[in-house]
Amino acid sequence: xxxxxxxxxxxxxxxxxxxxxxxxxxxxxxxxxxxxxxxxxxxxxxxxxxxxxxxxxxxxxxxxxxxxxxxxxxxxxxxxxxxxxxxxxxxxxxxxxxxxxxxxxxxxxxxxxxxxxxxxxxxxxxxxxxxxxxxxxxxxxxxxxxxxxxxxxxxxxxxxxxxxxxxxxxxxxxxxxxxxxxxxxxxxxxxxxxxxxxxxxxxxxxxxxxxxxxxxxxxxxxxxxxxxxxxxxxxxxxxxxxxxxxxxxxxxxxxxxxxxxxxxxxxxxxxxxxxxxxx
Amino acid sequence: xxxxxxxxxxxxxxxxxxxxxxxxxxxxxxxxxxxxxxxxxxxxxxxxxxxxxxxxxxxxxxxxxxxxxxxxxxxxxxxxxxxxxxxxxxxxxxxxxxxxxxxxxxxxxxxxxxxxxxxxxxxxxxxxxxxxxxxxxxxxxxxxxxxxxxxxxxxxxxxxxxxxxxxxxxxxxxxxxxxxxxxxxxxxxxxxxxxxxxxxxxxxxxxxxxxxxxxxxxxxxxxxxxxxxxxxxxxxxxxxxxxxxxxxxxxxxxxxxxxxxxxxxxxxxxxxxxxxxxxxxxxxxxxxxxxxxxxxxxxxxxxxxxxxxxxxxxxxx
Numbered sequence: 001x002x003x004x005x006x007x008x009x010x011x012x013x014x015x016x017x018x019x020x021x022x023x024x025x026x027x028x029x030x031x032x033x034x035x036x037x038x039x040x041x042x043x044x045x046x047x048x049x050x051x052x053x054x055x056x057x058x059x060x061x062x063x064x065x066x067x068x069x070x071x072x073x074x075x076x077x078x079x080x081x082x083x084x085x086x087x088x089x090x091x092x093x094x095x096x097x098x099x100x101x102x103x104x105x106x107x108x109x110x111x112x113x114x115x116x117x118x119x120x121x122x123x124x125x126x127x128x129x130x131x132x133x134x135x136x137x138x139x140x141x142x143x144x145x146x147x148x149x150x151x152x153x154x155x156x157x158x159x160x161x162x163x164x165x166x167x168x169x170x171x172x173x174x175x176x177x178x179x180x181x182x183x184x185x186x187x188x189x190x191x192x193x194x195x196x197x198x199x200x201x202x203x204x205x206x207x208x209x210x211x212x213x214x215x216x217x218x219x220x221x222x223x224x225x226x227x228x229x230x231x232x233x234x235x236x237x238x239x240x241x242x243x244x245x246x247x248x249x250x251x252x253x254x255x256x257x258x259x260x261x262x263x264x265x266x267x268x269x270x271x272x273x274x275x276x277x278x279x
Numbered sequence: 280x281x282x283x284x285x286x287x288x289x290x291x292x293x294x295x296x297x298x299x300x301x302x303x304x305x306x307x308x309x310x311x312x313x314x315x316x317x318x319x320x321x322x323x324x325x326x327x328x329x330x331x332x333x334x335x336x337x338x339x340x341x342x343x344x345x346x347x348x349x350x351x352x353x354x355x356x357x358x359x360x361x362x363x364x365x366x367x368x369x370x371x372x373x374x375x376x377x378x379x380x381x382x383x384x385x386x387x388x389x390x391x392x393x394x395x396x397x398x399x400x401x402x403x404x405x406x407x408x409x410x411x412x413x414x415x416x417x418x419x420x421x422x423x424x425x426x427x428x429x430x431x432x433x434x435x436x437x438x439x440x441x442x443x444x445x446x447x448x449x450x451x452x453x454x455x456x457x458x459x460x461x462x463x464x465x466x467x468x469x470x471x472x473x474x475x476x477x478x479x480x481x482x483x484x485x486x487x488x489x490x491x492x493x494x495x496x497x498x499x500x501x502x503x504x505x506x507x508x509x510x511x512x513x514x515x516x517x518x519x520x521x522x523x524x525x526x527x528x529x530x531x532x533x534x535x536x537x538x539x540x541x542x543x544x545x546x547x548x549x550x551x552x553x554x555x556x557x558x559x560x561x562x563x564x565x566x567x568x569x570x571x572x573x574x575x576x577x578x579x580x581x582x583x584x585x586x587x588x589x590x591x592x593x594x595x596x
Contacts, residue, residue: 016395016405019409020409022470023411023473023474026412026423026470027423029426029427029434030426044431048437049434089318090319091319093314093315093318094320098316101312109316111584113323115580115584116328117527118527118531118576118580119531119576120531120551120555121532121552122533122556122560122571123331123334124327124330125556125559126569127331127337150322150323150327153319154327207414210419212418213534214533214537214556218560229416229419232419233538242426244429248426250419251415251419254415254419259407259414263410
């Protein structure tokens with residue numbers, strides 16, 4: 001019996017280990033690449049899994065000194081903040097209204113909003129380039145602020161609908177009885193209860209802005225206006241030459257903070273997704 | 280008798296009052312609802328609905344990047360893509376890509392969720408690690424994989440050599456050989472979507488009351504019967520949601536393919552989303568690009584409605 005338990009345990013361990021290697025190894029690989037000396041990186045004979053020469057900050061220096069990485073981070077932050085603000089302003093009230101529209105109408109509207117999320121981005125892209133040109137927003141960060149909410153608003157509305165549905169109606173009714181207005185109830189009672197949902201929507205929006213680059217690369221032409229996801233591949237890939245160390249450093253710098261932030265809300269995020277789809 | 284009637288009257292009055300207030304309530308709510316929903320609907324109509332219709336219109340026209348003239352062409356663009364072998368190739372690739380990666384994601388996600396189901400020391404750390412691919416921006420994650428698949432410095436090739444699994448002279452070009460390229464982009468797609476599927480399925484597993492499984496065990500159901508007859512049907516709605524998200528992401532998104540292979544080699548990994556982009560945006564042929572990207576929309580919409588309805592129904596049962 002004990003032997004059997006031991007084998008089960010070992011099996012469990014090996015299984016989890018295999019998954020962890022598959023899923024997390026690329027990040028280890030990014031990290032080690034970012035701090036390796038170039039000669040070490042390109043030495044085929046040496047063991048690539050560890051440092052054969054002392055680690056270096058050379059790639060980080062290149063990133064911050066020879067490219068406008070700092071500037072791109074600021075641009076990304078500006079665009080993210082604006083897109084997050086627009087998304088919340090539109091999606092929070094809409095999600096709430098959908099959650100409280102009982103019955104079929106709310107449900108089919110919810111589904112309609114989900115379906116707008118399925119529209120292939122490529123098809124929107126083509127008309128968008130004309131709209132952006134007509135508004136004279138080429139090469140302006142505002143073009144991205146205008147366009148990015150088109151993917152975040154539908155999804156976040158749908159997500160928030162799921163979250164608001166998990167807030168019991170009785171609590172709201174009690175607050176109304178106690179003399180709070182509808183709006184007061186929403187801000188003082190409902191929103192705090194759906195806080196995790198709001199944060200999830202924020203993180204979802206941030207991730208999207210951080211990774212989108214097809215629109216960015218087309219609408220923005222001046223390097224000082226690039227966002228991180230446009231600037232990094234444009235500057236650190238020169239024809240066939242890849243500046244792997246700096247590329248990996250840039251990926252890591254952007255990914256890790258979001259990953260850590262996300263980890264706190266992942267349970268609520270899942271609750272929101274399944275809640276929106278199932279309830 | 281009189282007291283009885285008085286009681287009835289009071290009840291009636293109560294009921295009327297309640298009906299009145301709920302009536303007013305509903306009125307208020309309808310107005311408030313419209314007010315709250317309005318801005319989002321206006322935005323979605325203006326920046327999703329309108330461009331979408333414009334895109335649909337383009338697909339019936341001869342719009343291109345360089346010219347301002349626009350003529351109605353009817354179904355000509357659709358007829359043209361039907362004749363285009365690359366289009367059929369992209370459609371087939373897209374289906375293979377989505378199907379294989381999603382089957383892998385759901386099966387592996389279920390296994391991983393079961394491995395994470397019971398509490399053990401260090402579970403939070405494992406969870407953080409396996410979540411990384413989902414939370415890191417995919418365009419940057421894909422660049423990381425580009426380095427992993429590098430033709431000369433690929434760590435996979437190095438490992439295979441070190442373990443003597445392939446001959447030292449054998450250096451696979453992961454993204455340059457048709458079969459391997461497809462395998463590689465599927466791997467990255469699975470890598471990216473597996474964490475989300477796992478946490479969704481895990482949430483579903485956790486929601487099953489433990490006594491249900493215990494009861495099945497007491498009744499003498501073995502592991503496999505418990506798995507297939509009790510657990511799977513109960514997690515089904517949640518798995519359908521995970522699958523829906525995976526299918527949507529895989530079909531509409533082209534970042535993985537754009538970064539890793541750009542559809543190559545010889546269109547071996549070209550899918551509809553990337554082909555539409557290369558034709559419509561990089562190639563400047565707006566009309567054909569629009570027709571290609573629209574081709575799958577009705578199918579996707581049908582899949583989404585079907586899955587969402589089925590997931591809800593499965594939950595009710």
